[in-house]
Amino acid sequence: MTSRGIRKPARRTPPPAPAAKAPARLPLARGGSRGLSTEAVHERIWNAIVEHSLPPETRLVESELCDIFGLGRTRLRQVLQQLAHEHVVTLQRNRGATVARPTPGEAREVFAARRILEGGIVQTLLGRSARQGLRRLHEHLLLEEDAWRTGDRRAMLKLSGEFHLRIAELAGNAILLGLLRDLISRSSLIIAVYQSPTMRPCPPDAHRELIGLLEQGSPAAVDAMVHHIDHVVADLRLEDRRASGIDLRTIFTRSEHVP
Numbered sequence: 544m545t546s547r548g549i550r551k552p553a554r555r556t557p558p559p560a561p562a563a564k565a566p567a568r569l570p571l572a573r574g575g576s577r578g579l580s581t582e583a584v585h586e587r588i589w590n591a592i593v594e595h596s597l598p599p600e601t602r603l604v605e606s607e608l609c610d611i612f613g614l615g616r617t618r619l620r621q622v623l624q625q626l627a628h629e630h631v632v633t634l635q636r637n638r639g640a641t642v643a644r645p646t647p648g649e650a651r652e653v654f655a656a657r658r659i660l661e662g663g664i665v666q667t668l669l670g671r672s673a674r675q676g677l678r679r680l681h682e683h684l685l686l687e688e689d690a691w692r693t694g695d696r697r698a699m700l701k702l703s704g705e706f707h708l709r710i711a712e713l714a715g716n717a718i719l720l721g722l723l724r725d726l727i728s729r730s731s732l733i734i735a736v737y738q739s740p741t742m743r744p745c746p747p748d749a750h751r752e753l754i755g756l757l758e759q760g761s762p763a764a765v766d767a768m769v770h771h772i773d774h775v776v777a778d779l780r781l782e783d784r785r786a787s788g789i790d791l792r793t794i795f796t797r798s799e800h801v802p
């Protein structure tokens with residue numbers, strides 16, 4: 544089974560639009576891309592990256608995206624700025640927006656930094672009493688398992704990153720949490736770009752094992768976290784993937800027709 548992003552509920556063909564006159568855009572309108580919210584467009588772009596439809600350095604041409612999604616330029620820019628804040632998109636004065644391109648070297652550095660930081664976060668958390676918070680991690684795990692069951696890669700990526708942030712929150716150090724937030728955001732793009740679409744981000748099993756060790760207050764939780772991060776890196780195909788001949792319209796209209 545291929546992984547094609549968010550599975551949409553089956554939808555009947557909508558009734559024909561009343562007398563709306565938009566002949567030039569009719570094919571896209573039928574695909575359902577137009578008139579999306581900024582959140583939905585953000586999600587669509589992220590999904591296209593996670594599904595490997597948009598490789599790094601793909602140009603995200605504003606006018607084209609405005610047309611495809613039926614968004615005004617101001618709202619599209621809000622989406623692009625949010626993606627830039629998440630390190631997913633690079634904004635350049637003369638070149639506009641492109642999908643960010645973490646190099647394999649940067650990818651290794653990000654995960655090396657996470658190894659050090661998250662080992663320390665777990666160590667810090669072991670010194671605190673956070674039983675109630677740890678119980679809440681089980682609830683988060685249920686969401687991750689749901690995403691695994693449905694094969695929703697974007698949700699898996701988002702939830703697995705959030706799991707690591709929850710642990711940092713419980714450790715109670717706002718500086719460590721802020722540093723990790725940045726690294727998780729970068730990691731999400733790295734995993735989206737460099738992980739084979741047939742592989743999956745953080746397995747819930749690894750997270751369950753971590754919760755168990757944290758509940759026991761076991762120092763082995765530090766090593767478990769470090770090994771977990773090593774496994775995530777080992778699953779990446781850290782090689783150059785470059786954009787060539789990507790047509791945004793094909794990407795975004797095609798993904799609408801996935802059953």
Ligand SMILES: [Zn+2]
Pocket residue numbers: 703706707745746749750771
């Ligand atoms: Zn994880």
